[in-house]
Amino acid sequence: xxxxxxxxxxxxxxxxxxxxxxxxxxxxxxxxxxxxxxxxxxxxxxxxxxxxxxxxxxxxxxxxxxxxxxxxxxxxxxxxxxxxxxxxxxxxxxxxxxxxxxxxxxxxxxxxxxxxxxxxxxxxxxxxxxxxxxxxxxxxxxxxxxxxxxxxxxxxxxxxxxxxxxxxxxxxxxxxxxxxxxxxxxxxxxxxxxxxxxxxxxxxxxxxxxxxxxxxxxxxxxxxxxxxxxxxxxxxxxxxxxxxxxxxxxxxxxxxxxxxxxxxxxxxxxxxxxxxxxxxxxxxxxxxxxxxxxxxxxxxxxxxxxxxxxxxxxxxxxxxxxxxxxxxxxxxxxxxxxxxxxxxxxxxxxxxxxxxxxxxxxxxxxxxxxxxxxxxxxxxxxxxxxxxxxxxxxxxxxxxxxxxxxxxxxxxxxxxxxxxxxxxxxxxxxxxxxxxxxxxxxxxxxxxxxxxxxxxxxxxxxxxxxxxxxxxxxxxxxxxxxxxxxxxxxxxxxxxxxxxxxxxxxxxxxxxxxxxxxxxxxxxxxxxxxxxxxxxxxxxxxxxxxxxxxxxxxxxxxxxxxxxxxxxxxxxxxxxxxxxxxxxxxxxxxxxxxxxxxxxxxxxxxxxxxxxxxxxxxxxxxxxxxxxxxxxxxxxxxxxxxx
Numbered sequence: 001x002x003x004x005x006x007x008x009x010x011x012x013x014x015x016x017x018x019x020x021x022x023x024x025x026x027x028x029x030x031x032x033x034x035x036x037x038x039x040x041x042x043x044x045x046x047x048x049x050x051x052x053x054x055x056x057x058x059x060x061x062x063x064x065x066x067x068x069x070x071x072x073x074x075x076x077x078x079x080x081x082x083x084x085x086x087x088x089x090x091x092x093x094x095x096x097x098x099x100x101x102x103x104x105x106x107x108x109x110x111x112x113x114x115x116x117x118x119x120x121x122x123x124x125x126x127x128x129x130x131x132x133x134x135x136x137x138x139x140x141x142x143x144x145x146x147x148x149x150x151x152x153x154x155x156x157x158x159x160x161x162x163x164x165x166x167x168x169x170x171x172x173x174x175x176x177x178x179x180x181x182x183x184x185x186x187x188x189x190x191x192x193x194x195x196x197x198x199x200x201x202x203x204x205x206x207x208x209x210x211x212x213x214x215x216x217x218x219x220x221x222x223x224x225x226x227x228x229x230x231x232x233x234x235x236x237x238x239x240x241x242x243x244x245x246x247x248x249x250x251x252x253x254x255x256x257x258x259x260x261x262x263x264x265x266x267x268x269x270x271x272x273x274x275x276x277x278x279x280x281x282x283x284x285x286x287x288x289x290x291x292x293x294x295x296x297x298x299x300x301x302x303x304x305x306x307x308x309x310x311x312x313x314x315x316x317x318x319x320x321x322x323x324x325x326x327x328x329x330x331x332x333x334x335x336x337x338x339x340x341x342x343x344x345x346x347x348x349x350x351x352x353x354x355x356x357x358x359x360x361x362x363x364x365x366x367x368x369x370x371x372x373x374x375x376x377x378x379x380x381x382x383x384x385x386x387x388x389x390x391x392x393x394x395x396x397x398x399x400x401x402x403x404x405x406x407x408x409x410x411x412x413x414x415x416x417x418x419x420x421x422x423x424x425x426x427x428x429x430x431x432x433x434x435x436x437x438x439x440x441x442x443x444x445x446x447x448x449x450x451x452x453x454x455x456x457x458x459x460x461x462x463x464x465x466x467x468x469x470x471x472x473x474x475x476x477x478x479x480x481x482x483x484x485x486x487x488x489x490x491x492x493x494x495x496x497x498x499x500x501x502x503x504x505x506x507x508x509x510x511x512x513x514x515x516x517x518x519x520x521x522x523x524x525x526x527x528x529x530x531x532x533x534x535x536x537x538x539x540x541x542x543x544x545x546x547x548x549x550x551x552x553x554x555x556x557x558x559x560x561x562x563x564x565x566x567x568x569x570x571x572x573x574x575x576x577x578x579x580x581x582x583x584x585x586x587x588x589x590x591x592x593x594x595x596x597x598x599x600x601x602x603x604x605x606x607x608x609x610x611x612x613x614x615x616x617x618x619x620x621x622x623x624x625x626x627x628x629x630x631x632x633x634x635x636x637x638x639x640x641x642x643x
Contacts (some may be wrong), residue, residue, distance in 0.1 A: 008034075013148040017048065033139050034149050037130040041151050044126045050152055054127060057100070057120035065120075066103075069096055072174040073103065076165070076201055080105055080176060083197055090190070091117070093177040097164075099123040099133045102174075109158050109179055117179070128152070132162035133177045140164055140172070142198075144191050147182035157182050161191040163198040168209055168243070199228035199247075206245055210234035213242060214276075216264075217298040218251045218288065225285075225296050235264050239272030251295055267297075275299060277547065284386055285398060326371040330364070333505040341497050342368065346375040348495040349426075349466050354447070356492050357470040359499030360637055362545030365470040366430060368499060372468060373426040381425035383465075385418045388431035395439055400446070402455035419452045422465040432492070433473035433484060444488045467492065474628075501637055502542040502549060503609075509538040512549070519557050527560055530568040536580045541609050543633075552576060613642060 012029055019026050025042065027035030041047075057065060066073060076094055084092050084105035092105040100122045110116050117123075125134035129152035132145040142163035147156040162177040178194045180187070207215060214235040219225045231248025235241060241264055244256040252259065252267070265272050267288060275286075279299045286297040327346055331339040345355045349372050357365045366384065373382045385399060401417025419427060429435070435443070446452050447467065451460040469492040478484035505511065516529045542548055556567050556576075564571065569580060617627040617638075628638040 008146055008149070010148045013146075017154065020048070031149070033135060033143055034130065034145065037125060037135050037138070038151050040125060041129050046126075046129050046152060048152060048154055050129070052115070052128065052152065054115070054121060062102075062120045065096065065100060069102060069174065072096070072165070075204060076174070076176065077103065079197060079200060083193070087178070087180075087193070089181070091179040093117070093133065093162075093179070095123070095133050095175050095177065097137060097172040097174060099125075099137055099175070101133075111153055111156055111158060132160040132179075133175055136162035136164050136175050136177075137172065142191060142195050144187055146187065159184065159187050161187065161194050163194045165198045165201055168205055173205075196228050202245070203228060203232065206232050206234070206243070210243065212302050213237075214279075214302060215300045216248075216267075217300070218248055218295050220251060220295055225298055233259075233264075233267075239264050239276075279386075326374045327368075330368060330371050333507045333511060334500050335504060335506075338498060338500050341495070342372075345495045345497045346372050349373075349468070350376055352466065353494035354467040354469065354492050355494065356475070356496045357468065357499060358474065358496060359470075359472065360501055360543075360545055360633060361472045362547035363499040363501060364546050365472075365499060366428065368497065369426075369428045369430075369468045369470060373428075373466075376426070376466070381422055382428070383418050383422040383425065384428040384430055386430045388434035395435065396442070397455055399439070400442065400452055400454055401461075417452065417454060419446065419463050419465065420461055423463055424465065426466045426468060429467065429469045431471055431473075432469040433471035433475055433478055437483075437485065440485045440488050444485065444491055447488075447491050498637075501633075501641070502545040503540070504641070509534050512537050512553070515550070516553055516557075519553055523557060525557060525560070527557065527564060528566040530566055533567065533569045533572075533580075536569060540580060610641065613638060617642075 007029075008031055016026055016029050020038075025035075025038060027039065030038065073094065080092050080094055080103075084090070087106065089107055091107045091109055093101050094103045094105075095101045101117070101119050104118045108116055108118060122128075123131050123133045125131070125138065128134065130145060130150055132143055135143045135145060142161065144161045145159065147159045148154065150156045158179050159182050160177055160179040162175055164175045165173045167173045176194055176197050178190050180190055184190075214237070216233040216235060217225055217230045218233065219227075219230040224230060229247060231251045232245045233241060233248050233252075234243040241259050241262050244252070244259045246256070249256045249259070263272070268275055268286065279301055283298050283300045286299055288295040288297045327342065331342045334342070349355050355372060357368055359365050369384070370382060373380070385395075387395060397417070399418050401420055429443075446463070450464065451462050453460055475484055475489050475493070479486045479489050502508070512534055513529060520527055537549070537552070544551075552572075556572055559573070560567055560571060569577065572580070613627070613631060616631055617624065620627045624638055631638065633641075
């Protein structure tokens with residue numbers, strides 16, 4: 001059966017009122033929610049012309065109400081205040097779940113017999129008749145109540161829209177009402193605006209609660225990925241879905257209850273540990289192939305994302321450490337020539353020259369980039385883009401931005417892109433070696449001309465940012481193979497810093513003890529690390545560098561028995577015992593192992609590694625490129641380790 005939509009015009013409502021004066025209520029002529037409200041009002045004995053007896057809270061009572069709903073006010077007040085400034089000529093109301101107005105913003109309207117709607121008034125339907133705040137709470141949905149649809153006010157000079165604000169557990173936290181002049185030709189605009197307000201606030205509630213977790217944004221349109229219609233999914237460190245908001249449930253096509261508790265790998269099509277490594281310390285765009293179609297996603301590490309609609313535009317606070325200390329600390333254990341080059345890069349970056357960072361996976365290229373940025377000494381934006389993490393179809397829009405209407409679903413007003421976001425600061429192009437050749441040409445032109453033209457736009461936007469590029473791949477080899485533009489390489493490589501592998505750091509044992517102490521503090525454990533184990537850890541070659549060491553230490557800490565007081569070699573997993581040369585498996589003890597598993601010292605292990613590299617080089621006829629490929633390291637790393 002087809003349901004006919006009601007015509008919500010003054011003439012239709014006038015007809016309904018005429019029927020009502022004869023004791024009939026033709027609800028089929030009214031909007032469904034309005035019809036239900038009018039019927040309830042009649043059941044409560046309310047009729048047009050009923051004299052209102054509204055009570056208003058005194059200042060003390062209002063203060064108590066605001067104190068009881070402090071969380072709602074602290075959450076909503078900044079955003080609603082800004083909206084009131086934008087919507088001049090309108091009135092916004094922030095109310096409790098029982099329709100008591102806590103705060104009024106903007107213009108104050110007078111209705112009826114000089115009745116001014118303001119803080120302290122309760123708009124319960126049983127007293128005030130049909131109105132948007134009361135109806136939104138009853139319907140648990142956004143509503144529009146046109147001027148003539150207010151049962152007790154036939155000549156109401158205002159229309160209003162309202163939407164409830166829901167907490168994470170589904171309970172109503174409060175509501176927002178937006179009141180405007182009755183003759184506005186498009187009241188649905190205000191309905192969308194109040195929905196945007198509550199949507200942004202519910203996003204903020206979600207992200208505040210799951211700030212220490214991974215958060216996935218999902219949407220069918222790339223342009224809307226940062227808007228209030230995107231869905232949010234909270235994910236644990238072990239890769240299980242903790243929570244799904246209503247928008248994410250809609251985009252993913254499954255109920256929140258069915259998704260919660262499931263492993264997230266089914267959404268991504270790749271392993272969770274691999275995604276974590278890819279997205280460490282920065283948000284990353286993803287393409288999600290689902291049975292219902294393709295979605296766009298952005299995976300945000302803990303504490304890295306704030307909702308786009310409510311994020312502050314102020315610059316981040318300055319670092320608490322003296323200028324330059326970050327860089328000094330980072331390169332303190334590096335070989336002296338490489339440390340000097342890092343300091344040279346800091347001076348070059350300050351002079352406006354680009355810097356290229358080369359190093360194996362896990363050597364800390366992003367940490368060095370952030371340290372170089374901090375050495376500039378001013379509060380400037382730092383923007384990172386992982387070129388390897390983005391599908392080719394997304395890199396261009398994310399890097400260069402797009403104009404309004406550039407493609408279907410493009411955000412109104414367009415999107416500036418990472419280059420524009422980095423204006424006045426530093427742009428890190430991580431894994432630049434994985435950027436498609438076609439985009440390399442566009443990037444080269446931008447770096448040369450210092451202007452960017454967003455997709456679908458003819459405007460040239462000037463940019464002024466420092467550029468740091470980074471790659472675990474040898475870019476000179478890529479240039480020789482024709483996989484990277486030679487002119488772009490020389491544009492990026494004013495100063496090249498080759499990051500040393502972890503095994504090349506001096507004083508590694510002390511760094512391991514320091515990191516272990518920090519992990520114990522973070523996890524609330526009081527555990528010592530056995531000295532012989534520290535020596536073995538310091539002597540291991542660490543092909544995965546800092547990331548591999550971090551995971552090894554965390555696994556040892558998490559796997560230790562509650563009564564353990566000192567972690568020894570035998571307390572590690574069998575895999576790590578084999579890697580470090582352990583001879584057997586024992587229980588946790590307070591004493592070192594009784595039998596050493598291997599007699600090689602750290603220096604001897606390094607010499608064995610060097611001999612293995614020399615033999616590999618000899619087997620490949622002295623070809624450094626082939627030997628490095630066989631060893632799974634870069635050519636520059638092979639040069640360094642062979643001295």
